[in-house]
Amino acid sequence: MNIRSIDSSDAEAFAALRRAVTRENPVQMGLSYVEEAGRTIDSFREQLSFSHPNTMVGCFAQEVLVATAAVGYTSRFPSSRHKMVMWGVFTSPGYRRKGLSRQVVGAAIQHAFSNGVRRINLQVYVPNEPALSLYKSFGFVEYGVEPEAVYLDGHYHDGVHMTLVQKQA
Numbered sequence: 001m002n003i004r005s006i007d008s009s010d011a012e013a014f015a016a017l018r019r020a021v022t023r024e025n026p027v028q029m030g031l032s033y034v035e036e037a038g039r040t041i042d043s044f045r046e047q048l049s050f051s052h053p054n055t056m057v058g059c060f061a062q063e064v065l066v067a068t069a070a071v072g073y074t075s076r077f078p079s080s081r082h083k084m085v086m087w088g089v090f091t092s093p094g095y096r097r098k099g100l101s102r103q104v105v106g107a108a109i110q111h112a113f114s115n116g117v118r119r120i121n122l123q124v125y126v127p128n129e130p131a132l133s134l135y136k137s138f139g140f141v142e143y144g145v146e147p148e149a150v151y152l153d154g155h156y157h158d159g160v161h162m163t164l165v166q167k168q169a
């Protein structure tokens with residue numbers, strides 16, 4: 001396994017991974033496979049065009065992208081630079097339960113906290129016990145629920161908000 005930051009030059013690999021995960025886990029990804037498959041490669045390139053310190057960590061198995069986790073500012077203003085949102089956490093269906101999310105999520109958290117960020121927020125569309133368990137194991141706590149955050153296949157799904165604050169040394 002090779003872990004490194006990914007960028008717009010990895011757009012095709014990122015699109016392939018997102019489409020594979022969305023096909024199996026539309027609720028957890030927050031959109032349908034048809035919506036995801038309809039995106040252009042340019043939209044993935046744009047999504048991966050980061051300005052430091054925003055980043056996405058990718059894990060490659062034999063040069064194939066199999067897991068990702070990203071952190072980014074929610075605003076360009078200094079008043080919001082103490083916090084980031086974590087997004088893009090997913091592992092290829094054939095590579096789950098091998099500790100890959102633990103590695104990329106851990107690297108993304110470390111990156112945020114090493115760049116002056118004090119708090120990381122995220123949202124989990126439920127049900128999603130694997131993701132809730134993953135984030136809790138890093139110390140994320142729930143702080144609220146967005147009712148009916150996404151509507152897929154005729155059902156509404158809530159979004160659980162979670163937050164992690166950097167431990168003081």
Ligand SMILES: CC(C)(COP(=O)(O)OP(=O)(O)OC[C@H]1O[C@@H](n2cnc3c(N)ncnc32)[C@H](O)[C@@H]1OP(=O)(O)O)[C@@H](O)C(=O)NCCC(=O)NCCS
Pocket residue numbers: 021025028029067089090091092095096097098099100101102103123124125128129130131133134135137
């Ligand atoms: C959630 C997800 C990212 C976990 O990825 P993974 O690479 O399989 O996770 P890991 O092997 O690194 O496991 C790390 C921890 O996650 C939790 N976890 C992972 N899969 C789990 C499962 N099936 N059931 C319960 N907990 C699970 C556990 O806490 C695990 O730690 P442990 O192995 O010590 O028990 C993966 O299942 C996935 O891609 N799901 C679909 C997309 C998604 O839900 N993304 C999150 C959006 S918020």
